[in-house]
Amino acid sequence: MLGNLIGVLFDGIAYGSLLFIISIGLSVTMGLMNFVNLAHGAFAMLGGYSCVIAMTRLGLPFLASLPVAFVVSALAGVVLERLLYRRLYRATHLDQVLFSIGLIFMAIAGATWLFGSQQQPVRLPDFLRGQVRVLGLDFGAYRLFLIVVVVAITLALTWLIERTRFGAEVRASVDNQQASAGLGINVERVFSLTFALGSGLAGLGGGLGIDVLGLDPTFPLKYMVYFLLVVAVGGAGTIKGPLFAALILGVFDVAGKYYVPQLGSFVIYVVMVAMLLVFPQGLVGRRA
Amino acid sequence: MAKLLSAERLTAGYGDSIVLEDVSFEVDAGGSLALLGRNGVGKTTLLLTLMGLTRLKSGNLSWEGADIVRLPTFRRAQAGLGWVPQERFMFPSLTVEEHLSVVARPGPWSIARVYQYFPKLEERKQNLGNQLSGGEQQMLAIARALMTNPKLLLLDEPMEGLAPIIVQELLKVIGELVRAGEFAVIVVEQHARLALTLTREAIVLDRGQVVHRSASEELLKHPETLDRLVAVA
Numbered sequence: 001m002l003g004n005l006i007g008v009l010f011d012g013i014a015y016g017s018l019l020f021i022i023s024i025g026l027s028v029t030m031g032l033m034n035f036v037n038l039a040h041g042a043f044a045m046l047g048g049y050s051c052v053i054a055m056t057r058l059g060l061p062f063l064a065s066l067p068v069a070f071v072v073s074a075l076a077g078v079v080l081e082r083l084l085y086r087r088l089y090r091a092t093h094l095d096q097v098l099f100s101i102g103l104i105f106m107a108i109a110g111a112t113w114l115f116g117s118q119q120q121p122v123r124l125p126d127f128l129r130g131q132v133r134v135l136g137l138d139f140g141a142y143r144l145f146l147i148v149v150v151v152a153i154t155l156a157l158t159w160l161i162e163r164t165r166f167g168a169e170v171r172a173s174v175d176n177q178q179a180s181a182g183l184g185i186n187v188e189r190v191f192s193l194t195f196a197l198g199s200g201l202a203g204l205g206g207g208l209g210i211d212v213l214g215l216d217p218t219f220p221l222k223y224m225v226y227f228l229l230v231v232a233v234g235g236a237g238t239i240k241g242p243l244f245a246a247l248i249l250g251v252f253d254v255a256g257k258y259y260v261p262q263l264g265s266f267v268i269y270v271v272m273v274a275m276l277l278v279f280p281q282g283l284v285g286r287r288a
Numbered sequence: 289m290a291k292l293l294s295a296e297r298l299t300a301g302y303g304d305s306i307v308l309e310d311v312s313f314e315v316d317a318g319g320s321l322a323l324l325g326r327n328g329v330g331k332t333t334l335l336l337t338l339m340g341l342t343r344l345k346s347g348n349l350s351w352e353g354a355d356i357v358r359l360p361t362f363r364r365a366q367a368g369l370g371w372v373p374q375e376r377f378m379f380p381s382l383t384v385e386e387h388l389s390v391v392a393r394p395g396p397w398s399i400a401r402v403y404q405y406f407p408k409l410e411e412r413k414q415n416l417g418n419q420l421s422g423g424e425q426q427m428l429a430i431a432r433a434l435m436t437n438p439k440l441l442l443l444d445e446p447m448e449g450l451a452p453i454i455v456q457e458l459l460k461v462i463g464e465l466v467r468a469g470e471f472a473v474i475v476v477e478q479h480a481r482l483a484l485t486l487t488r489e490a491i492v493l494d495r496g497q498v499v500h501r502s503a504s505e506e507l508l509k510h511p512e513t514l515d516r517l518v519a520v521a
Binding site: 169 | 433
C-alpha cells in the first residue's frame with residue numbers, strides 16, 4: 001500500500017512535470033500580454049511530431065531530437081506571433097479564444113493530413129526504458145528522467161527570469177507595459193522572445209511527452225483543459241505558481257485514476273474548484 | 289544648432305477627444321522649463337504626448353532636429369527622454385536595484401552615482417517596488433529615469449502627495465540635478481512656485497492651450513499674474 005502510494009506520487013510528479021513544461025509558456029503569455037492562447041498545445045504537438053520526424057527520417061537518437069523539437073516550435077512561435085498573434089493583442093478575449101481555437105482545428109487537420117490519425121510511436125533509448133530500483137522501490141526510468149529534466153529546466157528558467165536583465169525586462173513588462181516602454185524597454189521584442197521561449201518549451205514538452213501523453217492529431221484539444229487548469233490554478237505570469245499547480249494536478253490526476261477510476265478526470269476538476277475557492281488569484285497571485 | 293526638443297502646434301488627446309490644442313514650445317540642451325496650469329488643463333497629457341503615449345492629431349515634434357512623431361515610445365526613451373510618470377509606476381516584481389539596472393544605458397549615470405544622490409534607495413535596494421513609501425517611490429522613479437542617461441528629464445508632479453519634510457529633501461536633490469545642467473528638464477507642478485524656482489523658462493496652459501510664456505523669474509516677480517493664471521478660481 002505504501003509502495004503504491006509512493007509509486008502514485010512519483011508517477012503524478014512525473015506527469016505534473018510534463019504538464020508544467022508544456023504550460024509554462026501559456027502562463028507567461030497570459031500573464032504578460034493578457035492573451036488567451038488556447039492553441040498553446042498545438043506548439044507542443046508540433047514539437048512531438050518534430051521529434052518523431054527527427055528520429056525516423058533523420059535518424060537522430062531520441063535525446064538529440066529533443067532540441068530539434070524545441071527549436072522548431074520556438075521558430076513556429078516567432079513566425080505565428082509576428083504574423084497573427086500580434087494583431088489580436090488588443091482584441092477582446094472572445095476574439096482571442098475564437099482565433100486560437102481556429103488555429104487548433106487547423107493544426108489538427110494539418111497534422112492528420114501530414115501524419116494520419118494514428119498514434120505516433122517513439123523509440124526510447126535503452127537506458128530510459130525499464131525500471132530503476134531505489135531503496136527497494138521500482139521507479140520508471142523514463143519518469144525519473146522527466147523529473148530530472150524538469151528540475152533542470154525550472155532552475156534554468158528561474159535563473160533567466162530572476163537573475164538576468166532579460167528576465168527583469170520580462171517582469172517589468174508584465175508589471176506595466178506602458179512604464180516599461182516609457183523607460184526604453186522594447187516590450188514587443190521582449191514579448192516575441194518570451195513567446196518563442198514558451199512555444200519552444202511546449203515543443204520540448206511535446207517531444208518528452210510522446211511516451212506518456214501519446215501523440216496524435218487531437219493532442220492540442222485533448223490536453224487543452226489541462227494546460228488551462230495549470231495556469232488557472234497556478235496564477236498567470238509566474239514560474240512557481242504553475243509549477244506547484246502542475247505537480248498538484250498531476251498527482252491528483254494519477255491518484256484519482258488509480259484509486260477511483262470510476263470518477264475518471266472528475267477528481268482534478270474538484271481539486272481545481274477547491275483551489276480556486278481558496279486562492280482565487282491562483283496559488284501565486286501576481287496582480288495585487 | 290538644432291534645439292533639443294521642439295514642439296510645433298501640437299494637437300493631441302485620447303481616442304476622439306482633444307486635450308491639447310496648438311501647443312508650441314522649445315527646450316534647449318541643458319535648459320529647464322516649468323509647465324504650469326490648473327488641474328486638468330493638459331499638463332500630463334503634454335508629457336505623455338512627448339513620450340508618444342497619446343494620439344497626436346496634428347503638429348510636429350522634433351528631437352535634435354529629427355522628426356520623432358512616428359517613433360515608438362521605447363525608442364524615444366532610448367533617444368534620451370527620461371520619463372518620471374505622475375503615477376510613479378513602480379514594478380512590484382522588481383527590487384529597487386533591478387528598477388535601476390533593467391533600464392540602464394551607457395552614460396555618466398551609474399547605480400553607484402544614483403545612490404549618492406538617493407542614499408535611502410541603497411538601504412532599500414533589496415525591497416520590491418511595492419514595498420516603498422511614497423517618497424521612496426518618487427526617488428526611485430527619478431533615479432530610474434536617470435539610469436536611462438536622459439538628455440531631457442520629464443518630471444510629472446514629483447511633489448504630489450508627499451509630506452512637507454520629504455518635499456524639502458527631494459527639492460534639494462532635484463535642485464542640484466537641474467542646476468548641474470547635465471540634462472534639460474521639464475517640470476510639471478501644481479505648486480507653481482516650487483517649479484518656478486527650479487527652472488529658467490515657464491509656460492502656462494489653460495484648457496489645452498498655452499496662455500502665457502516667460503522667464504520663470506518674471507512670473508515669480510509678478511505673483512498677481514501667477515495667481516490669475518494658476519490659482520483655482
